[in-house]
Structure formats: structure tokens, C-alpha cells
Amino acid sequence: MRNWKTVAGTLLLLAVTLVACGGGGSSGPTGVSEGNLASDFTLEALNGTEVSLSDYRGSVVLINFWATWCPPCRAEIPDIEEAYRTREDDGFVVLGVSVEQSRASVAPFVELVGMTYPVLLDEMSLVYKMYRVPGLPMSILLDQNGVIQVRHIGLMTGAQLEDYLAQVLP
Secondary structure (H helix, E strand, O other), rough: OOHHHHHHHHHHHHHHHHHHHOOOOOOOOOOOOOOOOOOOOEEEEOOOOOOEEHHHHHEEEEEEEEEEOOOHHHHHHHHHHHHHHHHHHHHHEEEEEEEEEEEEEHHHHHHHOOOOOOOOEEEHHHHHHHHHOOOOOEEEEEEEOOOEEEEEOOOOOHHHHHHHHHHHHO
């Protein structure tokens, strides 16, 4: 019995390590650093649908980690919204990942500020932890192949976002 528990524990540890490190048969190194294929995740959107990062393969994706109580997050949302509206037809997608907040606290804020891009609820901070976010806000820009091109920590200005987009959008 003791050997079975040891083997099971070792296999569980190996599985967790593979998931955390992004292992699992991707076409390139998977992870959370620039140059890695972004680790896939699935979260519930504010509208109730489940959204996976892999649903957006073929698009340039900005994953923006934020919270309603975070002043720099609130400051960058208008620039992100403007870029989204302006570049959506070019294949640009924004996924706003709300960290540690409920639908009841996020929904009124999203409506108040006029966010039109998908807002995902990371109430348990699982994706936040997976991407090793050091603080809010943080944005990750992926190219059309899902490879991380930019990890921007802190407030991102509209000019910075446009510079980043110029690197990956035609």
C-alpha cells in the first residue's frame, strides 16, 4: 500500500509540474515568458460563456490582467478600449482578465466605463498565478501563433500599446 501511495504521489507531482511548465506536446516551448507559446486557459466571461485562449489562435491577443480597485488599471482601460475598437478589424482581440473579483462587482464597472472587449473572471486567481503576474496591471501581447511577444508590467499607455501592435499587426 505504501508503494502505491508513493507512485501515485510521484505521478501527481509530475503531472502538476508538466502543466505548470507548459509541457504537453505543443509545437514549441509553452510557458509565460516572451518567446513562449502562451499557456492555454479557460475562464468564464462576464456574459456567462466559457472562453479559452486557444479560441483566438490566428488573432493578435492582448491579455490584460486588471481589477476595478486598481487605479493604474482604470487609467489604462480607455487606451486599451480605443485600440481594440480601432484595430479589431485587423484581427486584434483583447481579453480583460479581472482578478479576484466577482461578477457582481465587475459587471457594473464594465458597463460604467464602456468596456466592449471580452472580460473574463479569474475569481480564484488561477490564471493570474499561472502567468506569474507580479502585480496589477499587467498585459501580455501574443502574436497570431499564440507566442508571447511582450510582457508589460504596470500601466501601459496608448502610445506603448500602439508601438507593441506595430510589431505584430500589418
